[in-house]
Amino acid sequence: MAETITVDYLVIGAGAMGMAFTDTLLTDTKATVAIVDRYAQPGGHWLVAYPFVRLHQPSNFYGVNSQELGENTIDQTGWNKDLFELATGDEVLAYYSKVMNRIFLPSGRVSYHPKHEYLGKGEFRSIVTNKIYRVGEKTRIVDATYMKVEVPSMRPPRYQVAEGVNLVIPNDLPKTSRPYGGYTVVGAGKTGIDTCLWLLANGVDPVHISWIMPRDSWYIERGALQPGPEFAESTAASIAALNESIMAATSPEDLFLRLQSSLQFTRLDEQVLPTMFRCATVSLAELEQIRKITKIIRQGRVVRLTVDEVTLERGTYKPVPDSLYIDCTADGLAKTDPVPVFLGNQITLQSVRQCQQVFSAAFIAHVEATYGNDEIKKNWLCRVIPHPDEAMDYLIVNIQTHKNGLRWNAEPQTVAWLAQSRLDWFGTLLPQAPEDPVQAAAFYQAVAAQVEGICAKLEELIDQLPEKDASRARAQLARF
Numbered sequence: 001m002a003e004t005i006t007v008d009y010l011v012i013g014a015g016a017m018g019m020a021f022t023d024t025l026l027t028d029t030k031a032t033v034a035i036v037d038r039y040a041q042p043g044g045h046w047l048v049a050y051p052f053v054r055l056h057q058p059s060n061f062y063g064v065n066s067q068e069l070g071e072n073t074i075d076q077t078g079w080n081k082d083l084f085e086l087a088t089g090d091e092v093l094a095y096y097s098k099v100m101n102r103i104f105l106p107s108g109r110v111s112y113h114p115k116h117e118y119l120g121k122g123e124f125r126s127i128v129t130n131k132i133y134r135v136g137e138k139t140r141i142v143d144a145t146y147m148k149v150e151v152p153s154m155r156p157p158r159y160q161v162a163e164g165v166n167l168v169i170p171n172d173l174p175k176t177s178r179p180y181g182g183y184t185v186v187g188a189g190k191t192g193i194d195t196c197l198w199l200l201a202n203g204v205d206p207v208h209i210s211w212i213m214p215r216d217s218w219y220i221e222r223g224a225l226q227p228g229p230e231f232a233e234s235t236a237a238s239i240a241a242l243n244e245s246i247m248a249a250t251s252p253e254d255l256f257l258r259l260q261s262s263l264q265f266t267r268l269d270e271q272v273l274p275t276m277f278r279c280a281t282v283s284l285a286e287l288e289q290i291r292k293i294t295k296i297i298r299q300g301r302v303v304r305l306t307v308d309e310v311t312l313e314r315g316t317y318k319p320v321p322d323s324l325y326i327d328c329t330a331d332g333l334a335k336t337d338p339v340p341v342f343l344g345n346q347i348t349l350q351s352v353r354q355c356q357q358v359f360s361a362a363f364i365a366h367v368e369a370t371y372g373n374d375e376i377k378k379n380w381l382c383r384v385i386p387h388p389d390e391a392m393d394y395l396i397v398n399i400q401t402h403k404n405g406l407r408w409n410a411e412p413q414t415v416a417w418l419a420q421s422r423l424d425w426f427g428t429l430l431p432q433a434p435e436d437p438v439q440a441a442a443f444y445q446a447v448a449a450q451v452e453g454i455c456a457k458l459e460e461l462i463d464q465l466p467e468k469d470a471s472r473a474r475a476q477l478a479r480f
Helices: 016-028 089-107 170-175 190-201 229-248 252-261 284-290 357-370 375-381 393-409 412-419 425-429 437-463 467-478
Strands: 003-005 009-012 033-036 110-113 116-120 123-126 132-135 140-143 166-168 182-186 209-212 217-221 276-282 295-297 302-305 310-312 315-317 323-327 346-348
Touching: 009 016, 016 033, 016 089, 016 357, 033 116, 089 110, 166 170, 170 190, 170 323, 182 190, 190 209, 190 276, 190 284, 217 284, 229 252, 229 437, 252 393, 252 437, 276 284, 357 375, 357 412, 375 393, 393 412, 393 437, 393 467, 437 467
Parallel strands: 003 132, 009 033, 009 140, 033 110, 140 346, 166 323, 182 209, 182 323, 209 295, 217 276
Antiparallel strands: 116 123, 123 132, 302 310, 310 315
């Protein structure tokens, strides 16, 4: 028989989004929370990620609002030199353990249930004992797993692998005990980039590395948008260059080329126009390293691996003998269909700002804590922005991010919350509004006019896309 527990919120998932939501809820309300998670400690996908994983964005803007991550330092060595530190996987896990054990649990308002699975309808079960628990009918259910983060260790590859093929996931690379005839990285996303950098950092000659790249990607240049007074001048110039690129662009392709020329975006190969954008971020030093890999195989996704042949969607080739394949094809963040964030007693955590899932979770908690039972207004402030996938999605998610920002700036309580939010990366990059109310009103009016002009220009660029793509973009924006 299920044991009933009485809490205001049941948060499903102790990963990055679940932790960020809970932290803001604790700070901004007196609510009680139960956190249910299938893993034995907090951290979500970080617990099963490859050991050399790092953040791609500065540590300053990751984690939870109430607790700094890292030491707010600038790296002095390595391929992130002269930029703000990027937390390692171990640092992230230690951080979340500290948040849970030094902030959440001592508050007396959080109960934590590791090694439990959610069964639905307010029930969850211990994986260890099979004991079932149930929350009350008035408990609000918070789904922090909807975005379905996926790393290579979570599933087998979706292509055929014949007997005798040397295939590993990135988690296994540090365990390698001998050299191989060649190294083939399968997958072009963030994990593929990290794996290439790990191989190069460990002395593998780039001539021995092949990279199967179904799609080339536009990368965000990490140095363009750095926080803090040290970078205030360069960051302001970057934001101006970004906005100028949009307003001057004559076509979608021209926009991306302008973003590249102003060092907002980069790409692997100057001769290949990327068709993918998934928020992957690299430094110029990292880009210099991965460009040393010249064996880029652009024949679609892998269909089958055998010892003697690699079959892809658009061709085959003979690998070097004794090749080691590293599977980096997990989807990371899937582009899921948006659902209402607030629906009855259900809260579904999703992105409300492009490429900023953790901030989004904290923001949703702010809206939940601030705007009571007004579900219409709460969903108006939390319009969902699906994770981008194709290059054209950059146009869409920018419009959506700007429109959400306009809604937020019209709400004084939200403006005040954003001003103190550690996770508000975009907010720290923009000039601060004057304290004088009259001057502040004029400031926000000017910002709104600029943003509306940028959105209008982006919509003009969308109209120039092939009709199929333009129709999809318009449909996504119409639902926003």
